[in-house]
Amino acid sequence: MVGPARRPDRPGPRQGLARRRARKALAGGLSGGIVASRWLSSAAEEARLRAGDMLGEARTSLGEEAPPPPRPRSTDDDHGHEH
Numbered sequence: 001m002v003g004p005a006r007r008p009d010r011p012g013p014r015q016g017l018a019r020r021r022a023r024k025a026l027a028g029g030l031s032g033g034i035v036a037s038r039w040l041s042s043a044a045e046e047a048r049l050r051a052g053d054m055l056g057e058a059r060t061s062l063g064e065e066a067p068p069p070p071r072p073r074s075t076d077d078d079h080g081h082e083h
Contacts (some may be wrong), residue, residue, distance in 0.1 A: 059065070
């Protein structure tokens, strides 16, 4: 007795399970990557702040005044008036 012919566009039960597992693994890997990049970004910001503090301390010990922090650049140049 031969079973019904399978349509080529519909995966079998094992293929569907494999696809679901692969999708879940991929989503887990991507979410882990997002968490890692956030952690790295936070660590880099902390290192930048510590380096700035150390430079400020060094300048103070030399009797120099620390320069003011730079103004953040705006990417929105069109804000309703000319300069």
